[in-house]
Amino acid sequence: IAGITQAPTSQILAAGRRMTLRCTQDMRHNAMYWYRQDLGLGLRLIHYSNTAGTTGKGEVPDGYSVSRANTDDFPLTLASAVPSQTSVYFCASSGGGAGTGELFFGEGSRLTVL
Amino acid sequence: GQNIDQPTEMTATEGAIVQINCTYQTSGFNGLFWYQQHAGEAPTFLSYNVLDGLEEKGRFSSFLSRSKGYSYLLLKELQMKDSASYLCAVTDSNYQLIWGAGTKLIIKP
Numbered sequence: 001i002a003g004i005t006q007a008p009t010s011q012i013l014a015a016g017r018r019m020t021l022r023c024t025q026d027m028r029h030n031a032m033y034w035y036r037q038d039l040g041l042g043l044r045l046i047h048y049s050n051t052a053g054t055t056g057k058g059e060v061p062d063g064y065s066v067s068r069a070n071t072d073d074f075p076l077t078l079a080s081a082v083p084s085q086t087s088v089y090f091c092a093s094s095g096g097g098a099g100t101g102e103l104f105f106g107e108g109s110r111l112t113v114l
Numbered sequence: 115g116q117n118i119d120q121p122t123e124m125t126a127t128e129g130a131i132v133q134i135n136c137t138y139q140t141s142g143f144n145g146l147f148w149y150q151q152h153a154g155e156a157p158t159f160l161s162y163n164v165l166d167g168l169e170e171k172g173r174f175s176s177f178l179s180r181s182k183g184y185s186y187l188l189l190k191e192l193q194m195k196d197s198a199s200y201l202c203a204v205t206d207s208n209y210q211l212i213w214g215a216g217t218k219l220i221i222k223p
Contacts (some may be wrong), residue, residue, distance in 0.1 A: 054207070102162070
């Protein structure tokens with residue numbers, strides 16, 4: 001593994017189902033983030049974690065939850081998916097805070113909720 | 115509110131020069147980033163400006179004027195592989211990143 005790995009890369013999901021997007025990094029970065037990217041909009045922060053054991057809410061947290069049990073893993077869970085959660089989801093990490101240093105992104109997870 | 119404005123789409127010719135503008139209104143300022151994103155791929159870091167002036171990195175340069183709330187990304191000697199979206203992002207007073215919607219750059223032969 002080099003950098004950030006996301007899984008799955010693509011998923012079609014029925015509304016109401018639970019879904020977990022996985023994210024793993026091997027750079028030992030303290031900070032990790034989940035963004036969603038929708039056409040015509042900028043990247044929007046869903047949740048973040050400044051260090052293992054801590055998480056925080058971003059701009060659009062409703063309907064999503066995260067955990068940060070260790071430095072490497074930062075899964076994003078949709079408890080009960082809705083069509084408005086159809087989007088491309090990017091996991092990212094940085095050595096410092098997002099606003100102070102380069103972000104490294106995973107390849108994205110394209111989620112379609114029907 | 116906080117806002118980042120970029121043109122939605124631009125077209126340029128291979129070998130030419132193009133300037134992509136970004137204007138911002140944010141609560142405070144702690145730096146401005148440019149990222150490149152090819153279609154279907156992840157964004158990748160291009161540049162970071164925190165002080166006024168021009169930062170040059172090969173064919174790409176980024177300029178910042180904090181007093182005008184303005185930045186531009188300058189791409190020289192355009193190549194077909196430069197066809198991508200270019201994302202401007204600003205760090206506000208709380209060190210939160212605010213993202214623009216991106217500028218899709220189309221390069222024609």
